[in-house]
Amino acid sequence: MAYDKSIAAFEEAYKVIPGGVDSPVRAFSGVEGTPPFIERGEGAYLFDIDGNRYIDYVQSWGPLIFGHTDADIEASVIDSVKKGLSFGAPTTVETELAEEIVSMFDSIDKVRFVSSGTEAVMSAIRLARGATGRDNILKFTGCYHGHSDSLLVQAGSGLATFGTPSSPGVPADLTKHTLLATYNDIESVEKCFADSPEGIACVIIEPIAGNMGLVPADETFLQQLRALCDAHDTLLIFDEVMSGFRASLKGAQGITTVKPDMVTLGKVIGAGMPVGAFGARAEIMAQLSPEGPVYQAGTLSGNPVAMAAGLTSLRKLKANPAIYVELGNRAKKLVEGLKRAADSVNVPMVTDVRGSMFGFFFSDKPVRNFADVMENDQKLFAKFHKGMLDRGIYLACSSFETGFISTAITDEMIDETVKAAYETLKEIKA
Ligand code: PLP
Secondary structure, three states, X not given: OOOHHHHHHHHHHHHHOHHHOOXXXXXXXXXXXXXXXXXXXXXXXXXXXXXXXXXXXXXXXOOOOOOEOOHHHHHHHHHHHOOOOOOOOOOHHHHHHHHHHHHHOOOOOEEEEEOOHHHHHHHHHHHHHHHHOOOOXXXXXXXXXXXXXXXXXXXXXXXXXXXXXXXXXXXHHHHOOEEEEOOXXXXXXXXXXXXXXXXXXXXXXXXXXXXXXOEEOOHHHHXXXXXXXXXXXXXXXXXXXXXXXXXXXXHHHHOOOOOOOEEEEOHHHHEOEOOEEEEEOHHHHOOEOOOOXXXXXXXXXXXHHHHHHHHHHHHHHHHOOOHHHHHHHHHHHHHHHHHHHHHHOOOOOEEEEEXXXXXXXXXXXXXXXXXXXHOOXXXXXXXXXXXXXXXXXXXXXXXXXXXEOOOOOOHHHHHHHHHHHHHHHHHHHO
């Protein structure tokens, strides 16, 4: 495949945009080659400016569960655009989307819309701190909750370490209130509680972690986490920005029996437009301005075009929940094929699937936390990624990301992908 135009476009972008990209992972730093510059998407495919076509398993990092250019979503966006782009005033479409979300999540009585997942989590944390009157929060190593200061905390090596900032510009005074525990390890959480006599406002977790590859939390672990939070009057936040409407219609909450106190959403609820949301029981949400004292706001929050896209997407999903069975079957077919390809050249691989989310690691042991993730063969992944891209398969450009199946991806496309995996791995191992 030729990438000449993309390479030139990347050089141009570099001159005026740091690293040439508006979000670091897009720069392909963890893999070989430079990023294709995308001209358009259609159904399951992406087309770059050199005219190359790819089967897209990234889907804008999750939002596009119906693939690109879905006719219904497109029509609702165009209809909304014709009425104006933004009003900064209440619209009925916000209430309609809120009603859909509330109807699908038992844990949510009220929801507020923002413009990104980062904003959703940042606001949820502020609300949890405001509602409990406590400063400390607890997150898990390897879980990503957006790039707000309190949550941008480096993975600590030990259990229950107080967080240190992972980026210059984040004051240590802020992250000292962020405690770190190990995913799927309840003892590390117990230690955090024991070390915090002043209390913990909230525990935030990706119940299906998707930002260290795909690493689901054990049911027992989530139950123990719920019990610990109850015992300490600490709020449990499920960050379902990625898993919401992806793992199932109810996100992770359609899979686990554990109910969180608060939920953050994003990605699919905007269908590709910038939307995030956070919700909780009515008494918690009543703490939020203007009902309560905890301030939170946004010029473009609940933007009507974004709401229209999200509403169409969620109604389509609700009308046909069997979609998740189909997506799950395709995801399983894909990872089973990838595993067979890896077996054929004696390369160890572990895989997992949750609804339309799939993950694979070049690793020979089960992956349950970030330390396990770090043991996967990242050099091999980088080569694999390049070989797949050259064969028209667009995978996430990091082994710390999750893959996504859209309704536009067919069984034949999965077969094509598996064939490409056989060829790529054979070439690498030759
Ligand atoms: N939370 C989770 C679980 C995410 O996966 C992400 C983004 O990938 C975020 C929060 C941040 O969302 P955004 O990138 O829309 O700010």
